[in-house]
Amino acid sequence: MTSIQWADLPKELLEMIGKRLDSRMDTLRFRAVCTSWTSSVSLPSSDQEIPPLIPNIPGPISYAPLFFQTTICRMDHVRKDPSSSSSSKSWLVKVGESNYGKLKLFNPLTNQEIKNSPMALNLLEFKFVELSKAFSLKSPRVYSVDGINKAVLFRVSANSSDENEFGILAIFHEVELAYWKNGAESWIILGGDENVQYDDITVCNERVYVVDRCGTVSWISPVLNVTQYYPSLYCFGGQKDLVECCGDLYVVDRYLEGERRRWVGIDGSDDQILPNEGFTPTHAPKAIDFRVYKMDEDWGKWIEVKSLDDKVFVLGMDCSFSVSCKEFNGVKGNCIYYMDGDDYAGSGLGGGSIHVFQLQDRSIHKLAVIPEFSEIFWPQSKVSSV
Incomplete structure (x- = not known):
C-alpha cells in the first residue's frame, strides 16, 4: 500500500x-x-483584532505605539506511543505570531523568545491549551514603552451589534487610566480624581477591574464609568496586582524595600512625563514580602489568603494569571512567580531574573537557586528533555 x-x-x-x-x-x-x-485554511477573523498602530498615547510621548497580542498557554508534549507508561510533560509558554503566521514561543515572565523551542522539533508532538491573553503597547522599534503598565481589550457596550465597537484600556505613567476606541483619533482619560494612582488592570468574568495603590478595586462599566466595586483593602504594600483564579478576583499586595520610582523630566521636574529618552527612574525597589487577599462575597469584605494550595500566581509585566500545578507534572504550587523593576530595566533577561515567593515559609529566592520550581518553564538550555 x-x-x-x-x-x-x-x-x-x-x-x-x-x-x-x-x-x-x-x-x-x-x-x-x-x-x-x-x-x-485561513486564519479566523476575530472581533479582538485591532490595527497594529495606535494613536499617540496621552502625555508628551510623541509617537504612535504598536499593539501586540500574545497568548499564555500550557504546552503539552504528546506522547508518540499512547501505551507508554511514562508521564507526559507540560510547560508554561507565551505564544505569538510572526509576520508569516508562524508560532513563536516566549518565556511568559521575561518575554524572551525561546530560541531552542520545540518548533525546531516536530510541531505535531505538541498541543497548546489557552490559559490567558496578554496585551502590550510598544514603540515603533518594538521596545516596551516606559510607563505603560498594562493594557486590556474592552467592549464599550455588550449589547452592541457592531463587531468593531471595542477598544483598549491601559494604565499610563503608572497612574492614569485611559481608553482608546477602535477607529478613534485620540485617547480618553478616565476617572476624575487626580490623586488616584492605578497599579493594575485585568479582566475577570468578562468584567474589567482596576486597582489603585491604596487597594481600592473598581470596575469599568460598559459606558466607561469607573465604579468602586469592593470596599478598600487599606493594605500597606507599595504595589498591587490583580489575579483571576478559578473565577475569583485576588489582590496581591507587594511590599517593597523602598518607595516606588517616580517619573522625572529632563529638567528634574516631577510634572513632566517623558518617553524613554527623558525618563529617569529614581528608584526601582525590590519586593521583600507579599500578601494575598480574596473577597468574601457572603460578608462583603476582603480576607487574607494564607495558602494558594496547588495554585501558582504569575505576575507578569503585561499579564498576571494563575495556573494549577496539577496541570504541570512535577511543578510545586503555593507560590508566586514575579520579577522586580530592576530586572525589567536590565538586559539579558533569563531564568535568573525570575523570583519565587513561597507562601508556606514566606521566603523569596531567585529561580536559578531553586531548580525544582523551574520545571514549569521550558528548559532554555536543554532540547533533549522531551
Missing part, C-alpha cells in the same frame, strides 16, 4: 478539518504543518 504524505491530503478534507478546529491557536498550529495546510 502506498503511504499518503500529510502534505498530499485533499484540500476538501483539510478544509473540513479546519472548520472543526476549536481555537485560533489550533488553527495556527494546523497552518504551521506545511505549505499546503497553510493555504487550505
Whole structure:
C-alpha cells in the first residue's frame, strides 16, 4: 500500500478539518504543518483584532505605539506511543505570531523568545491549551514603552451589534487610566480624581477591574464609568496586582524595600512625563514580602489568603494569571512567580531574573537557586528533555 504524505491530503478534507478546529491557536498550529495546510485554511477573523498602530498615547510621548497580542498557554508534549507508561510533560509558554503566521514561543515572565523551542522539533508532538491573553503597547522599534503598565481589550457596550465597537484600556505613567476606541483619533482619560494612582488592570468574568495603590478595586462599566466595586483593602504594600483564579478576583499586595520610582523630566521636574529618552527612574525597589487577599462575597469584605494550595500566581509585566500545578507534572504550587523593576530595566533577561515567593515559609529566592520550581518553564538550555 502506498503511504499518503500529510502534505498530499485533499484540500476538501483539510478544509473540513479546519472548520472543526476549536481555537485560533489550533488553527495556527494546523497552518504551521506545511505549505499546503497553510493555504487550505485561513486564519479566523476575530472581533479582538485591532490595527497594529495606535494613536499617540496621552502625555508628551510623541509617537504612535504598536499593539501586540500574545497568548499564555500550557504546552503539552504528546506522547508518540499512547501505551507508554511514562508521564507526559507540560510547560508554561507565551505564544505569538510572526509576520508569516508562524508560532513563536516566549518565556511568559521575561518575554524572551525561546530560541531552542520545540518548533525546531516536530510541531505535531505538541498541543497548546489557552490559559490567558496578554496585551502590550510598544514603540515603533518594538521596545516596551516606559510607563505603560498594562493594557486590556474592552467592549464599550455588550449589547452592541457592531463587531468593531471595542477598544483598549491601559494604565499610563503608572497612574492614569485611559481608553482608546477602535477607529478613534485620540485617547480618553478616565476617572476624575487626580490623586488616584492605578497599579493594575485585568479582566475577570468578562468584567474589567482596576486597582489603585491604596487597594481600592473598581470596575469599568460598559459606558466607561469607573465604579468602586469592593470596599478598600487599606493594605500597606507599595504595589498591587490583580489575579483571576478559578473565577475569583485576588489582590496581591507587594511590599517593597523602598518607595516606588517616580517619573522625572529632563529638567528634574516631577510634572513632566517623558518617553524613554527623558525618563529617569529614581528608584526601582525590590519586593521583600507579599500578601494575598480574596473577597468574601457572603460578608462583603476582603480576607487574607494564607495558602494558594496547588495554585501558582504569575505576575507578569503585561499579564498576571494563575495556573494549577496539577496541570504541570512535577511543578510545586503555593507560590508566586514575579520579577522586580530592576530586572525589567536590565538586559539579558533569563531564568535568573525570575523570583519565587513561597507562601508556606514566606521566603523569596531567585529561580536559578531553586531548580525544582523551574520545571514549569521550558528548559532554555536543554532540547533533549522531551
